[in-house]
Amino acid sequence: MMITKPQLLQAALSFLILCMELQLKVVCFLQPDSLLDETYLEFTNEATDFSPAKEYDYIIVGGGTAGCPLAATLSEKYSVLLLERGGVANLDPNVLYEDNLFNPLLTANNNDSPAQTFTSEEGVLNARGRVLGGSSMINFGFYSRADDYFYKNSGIEWNTSGVKSAYEWVEDSIVTRPNHLGRWQTSMLNALLQSGVDPANGFTLNHVEGTKISGSTFDDSGRRHGSVELLNKAKPGNLKVVVHATVDRVIFSTSKSLGIVANGVRYHDSEGIYHEVHVRKPGEVILSAGALGSPQLLLISGIGPLSYLSSLKIPVVRDNPYIGKFMVDNPRPGINILVPVASLDVGARVVGIVKNGPYIESSAAPRQVPFLGSIIPLNSSVLVIGGKIIGPKSSGSLQLISPSDVNVSPSVRFNYYSHTNDIIECGKVVEVLRDFLGTQAMEEYKFSDISGGRDFRYIGPSLPEDPSHLKSNEAFCRETLSTFWHFHGGCLVGKVVDSDLKVIGVDSLRVIDASIFSSSPGTNPQATLMMLGRYIGVKILNERAPN
């Protein structure tokens, strides 16, 4: 059964009543702009109501940030089945509105919540999407294209004009150039420039050194436009999207003449009923299940390190020692300060790209958000100011907790700061933040004390006293260890997939998501992941039917 317009209207109405009852004014007033394009609902189905055809040209696992643009693109010429384990969040105010930015994380792991949290083995709380649109539906929306280092070292042979048109295909639909900056992002911009993170680049989506304003998948009314909306560009008759469809296995055949071939997948619906679907050759199975989901699925399906799979009694389809290896998460050293200003703009629009150094970003948590266990007084906000450590040298691996049940999240270890280089990089964040806090632009965010002095009020650690001291930096870096949520790896190009993102040694199987990255692209990865889905999709179309 499809999710029909009348059902939608009814849901919208009950939502309106609920929001009047709760007096969520902001959300209620913003509701009318949900008259946006939801064409994708016409070909989106609940798994329990959906009878799959026997064959599709392409089966894509994971309707996430990269999976949605990929599915829409391939449907231009071929039949596509897109299987997503989560639901549709088109009426969920926590997902839709920037004012609720922190809510997906705060409500994570509720029954069928769009965000699912996980804790790395070293105890860092992290999250990933579990909803149509994937992590682009729970993220902070900051949108910025990849950097040159990424293009040169990604292992993919990029076609520059193809990259440009793929970015534009995404940006024309879902990316907003902010028409003004709120009070906090304006101060952030000024503080970065006053602390020497220059030049001032104004607005640009490109990765350029200095301080810039970038795009956002939140529009100027604070409404999110995630990857899910890229499905609107599909050829409707050719695409079936199925939600609450969790893929358990890739199905292979092995023969002397053809080698190992991916033939289809098995998935289950929310009632636990299993379904098997196949690809029509020369079609493919494509994994876009994310940096945790894709390596997990390969391992469960029997592709991975031989001795590891054998120890778990998983029948080995193909030995590959690198699956689930090189898992990297860029640490986010930073500070949280309580500031005597209410209702600051929450979302990030500005980034400082420091020469040979980190990227500095910030958002403001509204005071209603319980923060680090503190009670936040009236007329105040919490600023979360952090740096992204570029190209961390520390990496770890992913292990299955269950060798057969895909619903059990794998365990992951990133080995944060195990390499001294990363502590040195963290020291650069400390230096930049020290200068940042010392600027005129930050004066208004200090509190006055009784004796007339003015100072910042920290929630959690303040910056270390002696920034030139490696040991005191190290203590600060370890104490404030947290994630930028840009974790990647597990199916690296050159190790698990080739430069066309085809799984090495297996026919008709690709991986297209953050698991293929050996470095995190740009200041923030979602732009590149959406571009990648479109880019590889176009490449597949061109290769199959060259004009």
Ligand SMILES: Cc1cc2nc3c(=O)[nH]c(=O)nc-3n(C[C@H](O)[C@H](O)[C@H](O)COP(=O)(O)OP(=O)(O)OC[C@H]3O[C@@H](n4cnc5c(N)ncnc54)[C@H](O)[C@@H]3O)c2cc1C
């Ligand atoms: C809190 C937070 C804030 C962030 N802020 C930003 C930001 O401001 N800007 C930015 O650029 N990036 C940001 N990021 C990072 C960015 O969102 C992610 O790197 C990116 O979305 C990952 O895309 P992906 O396609 O690799 O995976 P995802 O988008 O996570 O997609 C994977 C999809 O596969 C599905 N799936 C997994 N396993 C299965 C299975 N077995 N069967 C069926 N479906 C399955 C999942 O449910 C999910 O929908 C943030 C991330 C988080 C968590």
Ligand SMILES: *[C@@H]1O[C@H](CO)[C@@H](O)[C@H](O)[C@H]1NC(C)=O
């Ligand atoms: C590069 O991409 C463009 C735009 O998608 C396409 O027209 C062109 O054929 C591509 N060139 C090569 C060499 O792949």
Ligand SMILES: *[C@@H]1O[C@H](CO)[C@@H](O)[C@H](O)[C@H]1NC(C)=O
């Ligand atoms: C909050 O600020 C407003 C306007 O500046 C002021 O009228 C009000 O008394 C303040 N409330 C508290 C609790 O400080």
